[in-house]
Amino acid sequence: MSFLWALVPTIVIPSLLLYALFFYYPHVRYLFAPPPLQPPLNENSPPKIILLVIAHPDDECMFFAPTILGLLENGKGRMEVRVLCLSTGNASGEGKTRIKELENSCAVLGIKREHVTVLDNPELPDDSNAWWKPVTISTAANVHVKAIGGVDALITFDSRGVSGHFNHCALYDGIRYYINLPRSSTTPPPCYALKSVTLVRKYTSIFDLFATLTPTMTHLVLAASQNEPVAMQRGIFVASPKHIGTAWKAMRQHRSQLVWFRWLWLIFSRFMVVNEVARIR
Numbered sequence: 251m252s253f254l255w256a257l258v259p260t261i262v263i264p265s266l267l268l269y270a271l272f273f274y275y276p277h278v279r280y281l282f283a284p285p286p287l288q289p290p291l292n293e294n295s296p297p298k299i300i301l302l303v304i305a306h307p308d309d310e311c312m313f314f315a316p317t318i319l320g321l322l323e324n325g326k327g328r329m330e331v332r333v334l335c336l337s338t339g340n341a342s343g344e345g346k347t348r349i350k351e352l353e354n355s356c357a358v359l360g361i362k363r364e365h366v367t368v369l370d371n372p373e374l375p376d377d378s379n380a381w382w383k384p385v386t387i388s389t390a391a392n393v394h395v396k397a398i399g400g401v402d403a404l405i406t407f408d409s410r411g412v413s414g415h416f417n418h419c420a421l422y423d424g425i426r427y428y429i430n431l432p433r434s435s436t437t438p439p440p441c442y443a444l445k446s447v448t449l450v451r452k453y454t455s456i457f458d459l460f461a462t463l464t465p466t467m468t469h470l471v472l473a474a475s476q477n478e479p480v481a482m483q484r485g486i487f488v489a490s491p492k493h494i495g496t497a498w499k500a501m502r503q504h505r506s507q508l509v510w511f512r513w514l515w516l517i518f519s520r521f522m523v524v525n526e527v528a529r530i531r
């Protein structure tokens with residue numbers, strides 16, 4: 251048994267430090283981003299507007315913090331993130347508190363309060379057993395995008411919703427419905443979904459970087475070796491230690507939600523460190 255304990259200082263800790271030194275730090279803030287998620291080419295252009303569509307207050311920092319912080323930092327004032335939250339998170343009757351917590355969390359992440367919209371629609375209840383209708387989600391997104399005057403890109407959950415929560419998963423269907431709405435003259439904005447990962451990968455923090463980056467790096471190297479143009483349909487955002495601290499601070503604004511297992515999420519989840527978003531077809 252003492253032999254096993256001896257492995258910790260001699261092998262485990264040095265291995266973790268080497269990984270952090272040679273793999274995590276070189277990729278901090280390193281960003282693969284498709285053009286719609288990059289700042290405008292012309293410095294005099296108005297800021298790009300990226301709309302994040304979430305289901306509940308706290309989704310923004312528990313799942314999307316690396317994306318939000320990466321977009322804002324990369325944009326250097328020329329990217330604007332707005333949040334459309336489709337429920338107040340009223341499953342336990344704390345809806346009003348949670349709206350305030352969301353606004354405070356977004357302020358920590360760098361999103362203005364006036365750019366945070368929370369809907370209170372009885373057809374979109376905070377309920378893990380309720381499957382929101384795609385048409386209701388699509389209508390909400392359409393009305394909001396029109397009210398803004400158009401967005402440059404939209405980001406939401408994928409079909410597995412990271413945690414499998416029905417409300418998260420329904421967003422993917424709703425946004426696909428929105429993309430396919432009949433339009434007379436305009437085209438829908440590019441829409442991206444946050445890629446879910448397996449249960450094991452979900453709790454490997456910075457160590458999931460290797461699994462996240464390898465397929466994309468392989469794709470890029472193969473395309474370059476065959477002189478093929480690279481059509482980047484996905485973005486990877488890696489949070490720096492400062493970003494991780496900011497995401498933690500944002501999560502601390504959600505005091506009503508800080509039960510013990512959420513602390514475990516903050517410590518171990520790769521979604522606090524790495525986000526991968528892929529274009530919704």
Ligand SMILES: [Zn+2]
Nearest residue numbers: 305306309415
């Ligand atoms: Zn949620």
